[in-house]
Amino acid sequence: MSSAVEFDRVARPDGWWRSAVVYQIYPRSFQDSDGDGIGDIPGITSRLDYLAELGVDVLWLSPVYASPQVDNGYDISDYTDIDPLFGTLADLDALLAAAHERGIKLVMDLVVNHTSDLHAWFTESREPGSAKRDWYFWRPARPGCEPGTPGAEPDDSHAAFAPSAWTYDPRSGEYYLGIFSPGQPDLNWENPEVRQAVYAMMRWWVDRGVDGFRMDVINLISKPEELTLGGPIEPGQGSLRRVANGPRLDEFLAEMNREVGLDAQNLLTVGEMPGATIEVARRVTDPARHELNMVFTFEHVNLDQASWSKWDLAELPLPRLKENLAQWQDGLAEAGWNSLYYDNHDQPRAVSRFGDDSPEHRVDSAKTLATVLHLHKGTPYIYQGEEFGMTNAPLTQIEQYLDVESLNYHSLASAAGVPEEQILRSLARKGRDNARTPVQWDATPYAGFTTGIPWMAVNPNYRQINADEARRDPDSVFAHFQQLIRLRHSSEVVREGRFQLLLPDHEQLWAFTRTLGDEVLLVVANCSSAPAELPVGSLPDLDGAELILGTHPDAAATTLAPWESRLLRLSPPR
Numbered sequence: 001m002s003s004a005v006e007f008d009r010v011a012r013p014d015g016w017w018r019s020a021v022v023y024q025i026y027p028r029s030f031q032d033s034d035g036d037g038i039g040d041i042p043g044i045t046s047r048l049d050y051l052a053e054l055g056v057d058v059l060w061l062s063p064v065y066a067s068p069q070v071d072n073g074y075d076i077s078d079y080t081d082i083d084p085l086f087g088t089l090a091d092l093d094a095l096l097a098a099a100h101e102r103g104i105k106l107v108m109d110l111v112v113n114h115t116s117d118l119h120a121w122f123t124e125s126r127e128p129g130s131a132k133r134d135w136y137f138w139r140p141a142r143p144g145c146e147p148g149t150p151g152a153e154p155d156d157s158h159a160a161f162a163p164s165a166w167t168y169d170p171r172s173g174e175y176y177l178g179i180f181s182p183g184q185p186d187l188n189w190e191n192p193e194v195r196q197a198v199y200a201m202m203r204w205w206v207d208r209g210v211d212g213f214r215m216d217v218i219n220l221i222s223k224p225e226e227l228t229l230g231g232p233i234e235p236g237q238g239s240l241r242r243v244a245n246g247p248r249l250d251e252f253l254a255e256m257n258r259e260v261g262l263d264a265q266n267l268l269t270v271g272e273m274p275g276a277t278i279e280v281a282r283r284v285t286d287p288a289r290h291e292l293n294m295v296f297t298f299e300h301v302n303l304d305q306a307s308w309s310k311w312d313l314a315e316l317p318l319p320r321l322k323e324n325l326a327q328w329q330d331g332l333a334e335a336g337w338n339s340l341y342y343d344n345h346d347q348p349r350a351v352s353r354f355g356d357d358s359p360e361h362r363v364d365s366a367k368t369l370a371t372v373l374h375l376h377k378g379t380p381y382i383y384q385g386e387e388f389g390m391t392n393a394p395l396t397q398i399e400q401y402l403d404v405e406s407l408n409y410h411s412l413a414s415a416a417g418v419p420e421e422q423i424l425r426s427l428a429r430k431g432r433d434n435a436r437t438p439v440q441w442d443a444t445p446y447a448g449f450t451t452g453i454p455w456m457a458v459n460p461n462y463r464q465i466n467a468d469e470a471r472r473d474p475d476s477v478f479a480h481f482q483q484l485i486r487l488r489h490s491s492e493v494v495r496e497g498r499f500q501l502l503l504p505d506h507e508q509l510w511a512f513t514r515t516l517g518d519e520v521l522l523v524v525a526n527c528s529s530a531p532a533e534l535p536v537g538s539l540p541d542l543d544g545a546e547l548i549l550g551t552h553p554d555a556a557a558t559t560l561a562p563w564e565s566r567l568l569r570l571s572p573p574r
């Protein structure tokens, strides 16, 4: 690997990430600079002033490493080089320096549960008897079956994005494990050589000046001893649930922390953990254990489904969503730390999923959802475009879908006889493609994202919904996010105050307090598209309360308008 280039590092005082707001960039859809229709690193650098104006502290970059793009970069073929699609290492260094100049930190996406099948490690591992054979999971065909014939896979597990988690390799006559897809073979973390190679790569990025890592499906790296994933299971999340939170997870994370100096250098670490429970999160984020700072839970984004297949749609009553976030607040109140998010590159747009993206209510519901999330305790994550209320895209035909997960679901469900309109309904509501349409910068062609033809169609509502319009409107969603970010920076009670859910069963109102010493903040939010009466008797005394941030001017009315929210500072106890 080339020598590290010394960089001026921005200060990273102890626990700095507890008062930070992180902004996730999905580079492919953020800003194109060279007209090829695909976002790139120089494009991100050109938008740093916008991000500084928003006020965010950290950028999380989805993968820009060398990759054949089977899963849009979550299949890495070289961890220490940049894919030409996105630019060069020099471009990345320039972005890092320019971000640091603005006091903005940069966190890389670490995808080390698996590599690409084109990674040199895997190419070597494919050779029977090679020194890297044990860097991946290889198994013989099922007993009594001819290798390479249908049904000869070691077991019947599906992959998240492919019919089988096992792929036959004629080179050795054996099968390798790819929990996500054949293009993403799982690394064998039981092998210390694998772990040390990952740690060396991480140190290389730290020496280059990055400020931390978002760790992709990091709770899958320790897999159950007996690897058989069991019988036929639902496509998608099924396999993950069988291999998550294995017996050596804490050991590996603590070793990584030690070997890379994650805590020693005050790096931000957030582990994406499908299938993680509060108990796992409390352990992993307990500062005394020196594993990770925080995790991404999936519980709240798996509630609007009738089974553990995300495509099996279900309505989500507000009390269930409130309850789940409150459980995580309570579960990590004494030790550990929450991350706070609604959407990312894998989830549909928040305002369409949890809010009301109609022209009448989109702005207020985007603001109110943001107030609720950012006033919980933890580190908030903003996904590109969320800050000005970008919505799901009008995806009505399978030809519009590009994501490997969507296309795999369509293929499997069609083969299983699921009606096309039912498949398209599920894709429209939950497909990852919703989050991957180009960022809508302004009302010029292709929303200012590219001067070429965008890799994915721009949402046609870009003329009404774009960053330029939002920045110029003092009552925009963008302006609301700026205020929320400023609050987090300035208010100790927002950062550290104890959380208490109120009105848990109310179907419209989301209400809670944050308390630190004598200071009590109250959030009361109407998360519905109908007016809601304030149950004054069931709330703290509002007499003398001060409106800190609201969506509507009249903060004294006893009826909340649709999607009206109020952040109030209660008068101190007399």
Ligand code: TEU
Pocket (backbone or CB within 6 Å): 071, 074, 075, 111, 160, 180, 216, 217, 240, 272, 274, 310, 345, 346, 347, 405, 432
């Ligand atoms: O996602 C982890 C994961 O569980 C995904 O299957 C996600 O839950 C699903 O797509 C929801 O619909 C991470 C990355 O964020 C994702 O983009 C990658 O595809 C995946 O890991 C494999 O690296």
